[in-house]
Amino acid sequence: MITRKRLARVATGSSLAALLMLNIGVARAAEAIAVPGQQNGTSEGVNAPATREDPAVTRGRYVAIAGDCAACHTDPHQGKPFAGGYALETPFGTLLASNITSDKRTGIGAWTEAQFTRAVREGKGRDGENLYPAMPYNAYVKVSDQDMHDLWAYMQTIPAVDNEVVSNQLPFPFNIRLMMMGWNLLFFDQTPFVPQPGATAQVNRGAYLVQGLGHCAACHTAKNFLGGDKAGAFLQGGDLAGWHAPEITSNAYVGVGGWSPAQIVQYLKTGSNGVAVASGPMAEAVTNSTQHMTDDDLMAIAVYLRNIPGSTATKPQPLAAADSVMKQGANVYSANCSACHNSDGKGISGIASGLANNPALESANPQTLLTTVLQGGRGAVTLSNPTSGAMPSFAWKLSDQQVAAVATYIRNTWGNAAPAVKAEQAAQVRQALQLPGQLAASNASH
Amino acid sequence: MQRRDFLSSALALAAASTLPAARADVVSGGQPWEPGKASVPPLAAPRQGGLAFFTQAELDMAGALADRLIPADDLSIGGKEAGCAVFIDRQLAGDYGKGATLYRLGRFVKGTPEQGTQSPFTPAERWRKGLAAIDAYCGRAYSKPFVQLDASQQDDLLHAMENGTLDLGREVETKELFEQILANVREGFFADPLYGGNKNMASWKMIGFPGARYDFRDLIGKKGQKLQIIPTSLVDNTL
Structure with a gap:
């Protein structure tokens, strides 16, 4: 925004x-x-x-x-x-x-x-x-x-x-x-819509759905400063209020190139796929739209997405576990996160998102991770997963520094690797979402 | 049962039955969830000056009592330094102190020990009246307030309270007051530091309690080993 x-x-x-x-x-x-x-x-x-x-x-x-x-x-x-x-x-x-x-x-x-x-x-x-x-x-x-x-x-x-x-409720002008x-x-x-010559009917069906009715680019393509789609960045991730819609191209690091087509279909059909759980705006899209689409169409979308050229983002070296922020993050994670997301970062299938090798968490922009830690979240509710899972807000419990440290830890453990997150970034998200600060530490001091 | 007893308890029952009934919510679809909503521990906001219920003199006296019940030794700091009085002060300002969940419409008949306190007073009122009665007793017996007695005099007094051999006047049930003070001091010593006591998780470190952790699956197989878990508080910036 x-x-x-x-x-x-x-x-x-x-x-x-x-x-x-x-x-x-x-x-x-x-x-x-x-x-x-x-x-x-x-x-x-x-x-x-x-x-x-x-x-x-x-x-x-x-x-x-x-x-x-x-x-x-x-x-x-x-x-x-x-x-x-x-x-x-x-x-x-x-x-x-x-x-x-x-x-x-x-x-x-x-x-x-x-x-x-x-x-x-x-x-x-x-x-x-x-x-x-x-x-x-x-x-x-x-x-x-x-x-x-x-x-x-x-x-x-x-x-x-x-x-x-x-x-039109907009004010003048x-x-x-x-x-x-x-x-x-x-x-x-x-x-x-122009079918891609030489591509299979399946890929072209996927392209038609993704580019047209699915309007995936509305969120997943970055916008220029006038709100138009950025050139050459198709489905390579976009920012919107409180969220970063991740890259969904063939890039295996931050896109969906590392997922099998069946995993993509499962995600769109049920709201989760054993690695990631759809939450935020994507949960809505899954609940209202994609879960009701045919398996053939979802497979066409999956095959097409894995055919889209991705960004050039490549996996860096992860931060060292001995790094002081990483150590702090590990402590915060073990006391607050591991009960649902597990010490191995694999989560609980269908309920708590996996964090290990979850490409969306390794996006350069950590917005979604910060929003979810601070605000909590709820997985997509679907016919095949009617209860889904929900995560509470940790805004009252963690300081900005702790949120940043645990985000950094999650982004650099279990094979993940992404730039560290700074406390100021967590503070900005907390402010933008109008979430309360950490419960006064003064309550605990005397 | 006498006729008058019967009538007054029937009246009390009628009053109680007008209280709103507990209502169960039916949840369908996804779990109820709202962005940013959390159930945060209820904490009494201190008044100006940092106290929530006690006067400064009452706080000092509660601290002195806590220090005799849990004296500092080579195992841990004492009850006063641990913040037990601060914890009690905040609890007395909140639902506990107000007796929010206690039935207090009377009539009050002394029951068996198992039936607990039968008193028209809230826990906060019992603390206030109790501390005043103890100090009044000390004034008569020692010409000093409780906080100025030496440790053995304080211990003697507490022993007498515990044995029920001390008369603190018509409004104070001495033995029950002692039990309430002891229980609240213990709670302050062992509760999460968030609530004002258990400074630096001193009691948890002493007994090896891991604190506000939720997941021990990785440790479950480690039998007979010292686990060395760093305890953590609900809001813990030392993590």
Whole structure:
């Protein structure tokens, strides 16, 4: 997320046209898609409801699941499916996901198929106004005509819900939709999906799902300072509020190159795979979307991801166990972490994430690890793992130095190797997440 | 049972039954979890000046009592230095001191020893009245407050309390007061340092207790060996 400081830097230090400058905020709203909402507490997740119609509708429902439409367009707390109202908090204000039920007045019941298709693939509202890229139309542009048509067939069967949603809650000047024109010119690549010549049908199916409906790049590709995708960094990891979405390319060190396709499928289907447990925003994606996809499609995604060229990140030498920070980290780990994650770092399958050889933990950016230690976490809740596991917050128990030391230890033990984490980094995460400080040590001193 | 007893206990029962019933939550789906939420140990916030319940004189007296019950020796520091009085001060300001979980609506009949204290007073009130009564006794017997007695005089007094041979007045049950003081001092000596006593985990180091650790699977096979586990406190910056 853009910080106020960063915005100030941009605003003062650049001679960009005013239009472009104003665009920054809105462009950043694109990342709101990656801001974690809440799982709704059931193992099935916020889900597209089943219907009993013709094959196009059945196929369209699957398209809606693969695109994870329901996750944003449903209020997880009281929501009727697709009735909107889910608040996407951005640093510039709130965007509410719109009502996309078949209600004629407050939904999209009065829309034409052409208008619907244009909204999904080009980010234009019914009257041609610009949508904010919190709606990932820059990914959905890859969706095929057939899938769009099926999706429309399905959406028309969604029971009408009268729920007026004023999507644009952004304050001036970010509420000016026209500003998105500039962002679109710069970053919206309107090219439809192009199958890779010479690649197998399976790889191309995976590419289609990952680039389009799955909109994986919304989180897993780094953004430039205007919120557009960085060139040449496709799926090599991205930062979002409180989390680092790890690299998911063929890089075996920090990506998924070290996982077998079956392990990737298991992760997307069940929420964990014996090494990693999906948590944070990814838990939502697994609960609401990927667990409902077919094994064939998940395998296609896995095979494609392992085909994507990765970053150049290579494993350094691990820090020496005799290092004083490593020793401190080992002590903190043994007293606080090992009961669930084990002294060998292997965790408990399906419940507590493995830490040994878990590539996401070795990303250059330790944000996810710090967030999880300080804030706690909950694994994805799925039909095959309905209880999942949860980790408590350690903010009250550990100092910033201890959090940094244990993160450093985890990143450099059991075969892991990654740069050390500094206490200031832990302090920043604690502050950004508005977590309490360590319980006053003064209570223990006299 | 007399008619009056019956009527008053029936009244008390009626009062008790209006208390809210415990309610079980049904959990479905994932485990209940909220980011950053933790159940943190309840700690009484000290008032200005650092004390939570005691006056300074009461704190000093509790420290002197703790030092006779757990005197410093070559095994460990004494109860006063370990912070037992600080621990007790904070506990008396909290739910324990307020008797939050005690039934106190009466009527109060002296029971058997197994039935525990039958008293209208909260633990905090019993400490306050007890310390005042001890000091009043010391004033009459020695013309000095308790803290100024020498160690053997203090011990004599504590022995007399323990034996129930000391009369501390109408409102104080001497033997039970002694037992309460002894129990609270022990708790202060052995509880997690987070709560104010057990300075530097002195008692845990003395007996070889590992403290707030959760996982001993790697050690379970090491029979008959000295394990040398570094004890740790709930919040422990020496780790």
